[in-house]
Amino acid sequence: MLNTTKSDYKQLASKYETKRPIWENCLRAFVVGGLVCAFGQLISFFYMYFFDFTEETVGDPTVATIIFITMILTGFGVYDKIAQFSGAGTAVPVSGFGNAVISAAIEHRSEGFVQGVGANMFKLAGSVILFGVFSAFVIALIKTILIQLGVI
Amino acid sequence: MLAGKQSWIFQNRPVISATGTAAGPFEAESKIADQIDLLHNDLYMGQPSFEQAHQQLIEDASKLVVQKAKLRFQDINFFISGDLINQMTPTNFAARMHRIPFLGMFNACATSTGSLALAALMVDSGSANYVLTGAASHNAAVEKQFRYPTEYGAQKPPTSQWTVTGSGFGLISDQGTGPVVTRATIGRVVDLNQTDPLNMGAAMAPAAADTIIAHFQDHSLSPDYYDLIVTGDLGEIGRSLTLQLLQDSQMNINEQQFIDCGLSIYNPEQNVFAGGSGAGCSALYLYSHLWQALNNKELNRILVIATGALLSPLSSSQKQAIPVIAHAVAIESEGI
Numbered sequence: 001m002l003n004t005t006k007s008d009y010k011q012l013a014s015k016y017e018t019k020r021p022i023w024e025n026c027l028r029a030f031v032v033g034g035l036v037c038a039f040g041q042l043i044s045f046f047y048m049y050f051f052d053f054t055e056e057t058v059g060d061p062t063v064a065t066i067i068f069i070t071m072i073l074t075g076f077g078v079y080d081k082i083a084q085f086s087g088a089g090t091a092v093p094v095s096g097f098g099n100a101v102i103s104a105a106i107e108h109r110s111e112g113f114v115q116g117v118g119a120n121m122f123k124l125a126g127s128v129i130l131f132g133v134f135s136a137f138v139i140a141l142i143k144t145i146l147i148q149l150g151v152i
Numbered sequence: 153m154l155a156g157k158q159s160w161i162f163q164n165r166p167v168i169s170a171t172g173t174a175a176g177p178f179e180a181e182s183k184i185a186d187q188i189d190l191l192h193n194d195l196y197m198g199q200p201s202f203e204q205a206h207q208q209l210i211e212d213a214s215k216l217v218v219q220k221a222k223l224r225f226q227d228i229n230f231f232i233s234g235d236l237i238n239q240m241t242p243t244n245f246a247a248r249m250h251r252i253p254f255l256g257m258f259n260a261c262a263t264s265t266g267s268l269a270l271a272a273l274m275v276d277s278g279s280a281n282y283v284l285t286g287a288a289s290h291n292a293a294v295e296k297q298f299r300y301p302t303e304y305g306a307q308k309p310p311t312s313q314w315t316v317t318g319s320g321f322g323l324i325s326d327q328g329t330g331p332v333v334t335r336a337t338i339g340r341v342v343d344l345n346q347t348d349p350l351n352m353g354a355a356m357a358p359a360a361a362d363t364i365i366a367h368f369q370d371h372s373l374s375p376d377y378y379d380l381i382v383t384g385d386l387g388e389i390g391r392s393l394t395l396q397l398l399q400d401s402q403m404n405i406n407e408q409q410f411i412d413c414g415l416s417i418y419n420p421e422q423n424v425f426a427g428g429s430g431a432g433c434s435a436l437y438l439y440s441h442l443w444q445a446l447n448n449k450e451l452n453r454i455l456v457i458a459t460g461a462l463l464s465p466l467s468s469s470q471k472q473a474i475p476v477i478a479h480a481v482a483i484e485s486e487g488i
Contacts, residue, residue, distance in 0.1 A: 001362065001365065001366065002342070002358055002361050002362040002365055003401065004344065004397060004400070006344050006345040009345070009346075009358065010344075010345065012393065012396060013346065013351075013357075013393060016354065016389050016392050016396070017311060017351060017354060017389060018309075018310040018388070018389060018426065019310075020309050020310065025307070074303045074305075077303060079303060079305050080302075080304060080306075082305065083305025083307060084305070084307055084308060086307075087307035088307075090305055091305065091307075096305065099304060099305050100304060103300070103301040103302070103303035103304040104301050106301065106303055107296055107301035107303070108301075110201035110202075110203075124304065
């Protein structure tokens with residue numbers, strides 16, 4: 001019989017665990033994330049230069065374009081490979097959100113449009129929406145109170 | 153016959169007289185591709201869903217076994233198998249196709265050796281002439297079940313493993329030629345409070361060590377009795393940990409003699425992180441490469457220990473530790 005206690009094993013297991021290369025991952029995320037944002041900036045300039053958009057209004061078409069590109073890359077099975085390399089670099093920009101929605105939609109297509117795609121599309125991204133909206137609400141509440149109190 | 157506390161010794165020569173294996177496109181580039189009977193060039197395998205592709209793998213391998221044994225499905229007494237998908241639909245549905253009397257078995261990735269032990273026991277005790285047994289897994293179906301959508305871009309840590317798309321089945325017969333199943337040890341559920349589902353090797357190592365120790369105690373054998381001690385899908389981390397745990401229990405196993413199916417299937421450039429995994433990992437390697445090596449007498453005696461992590465996505469998100477299990481089966485080219 002194996003005689004090892006849980007705490008002994010915890011120590012042993014952490015000794016053998018291959019650690020995530022945190023600094024390398026950070027560097028990759030920084031570079032790729034920066035490139036995604038620079039590319040987004042180029043798209044913004046494109047819309048402002050060739051179409052009737054201003055700096056305030058160009059956000060929506062830019063985000064839509066990035067999500068569209070993400071959709072194509074996810075559908076052709078390339079996005080997950082880029083993401084394995086870049087980690088947070090492709091997860092944090094809006095492309096990561098798009099990929100979460102699109103990959104779930106593709107995955108559950110076999111279960112039909114209502115119970116599959118519809119019910120599972122926001123399986124991963126749902127919490128981003130929930131907590132995004134909720135934190136925006138809390139911040140807005142704090143700001144309103146501070147304005148009412150005359151602090152800002 | 154019972155040997156020791158939790159082991160069996162088979163004296164009536166249950167033989168693995170024929171095997172059948174099928175795998176996916178990624179395995180077609182692996183080290184053992186030439187030894188796999190059927191390779192699919194598409195992950196869907198002509199089916200509308202990954203789950204049905206998973207079922208296809210089981211049906212393919214079952215058909216191959218029966219063809220090679222020159223039998224018909226109705227000649228087989230029992231079918232013992234299982235997989236990792238909810239309610240084991242791929243195996244259950246495959247059993248609907250060939251209609252062999254069926255026992256479903258779930259021990260996660262230890263299903264392959266658990267079913268083989270049970271099949272050998274049935275044949276050895278005279279309760280069956282032919283038993284079809286094995287296991288399968290499908291990368292995309294299992295990822296969907298346990299982790300994220302296939303195309304979701306989550307960065308996998310180096311401790312994670314790659315689920316093998318493949319199936320391996322064998323026919324255990326009371327007559328005929330082939331490698332002989334000689335001994336088995338049924339493992340108990342072990343839990344050393346590991347919680348990371350992306351580090352299965354560390355979770356499963358204690359089960360492997362526990363069963364290996366029990367096997368050698370129950371049979372009063374020493375590790376050098378076997379040419380190879382083969383674990384299922386421990387991966388690099390789990391393998392090192394198991395060796396360490398065995399050493400701490402005064403059991404010294406030669407590192408060259410201790411291999412892992414998950415580390416033996418893929419080529420180094422295929423980058424499968426800590427190694428291959430899944431119920432099909434040990435089954436594919438056992439019923440292709442290892443069976444052929446035993447049949448050609450390149451290997452004489454091996455001990456196969458498949459390990460399984462008995463978690464579900466639900467138990468994992470409810471922060472429960474991962475209970476694990478391992479079953480060992482000894483296969484010898486000559487018998488005892």
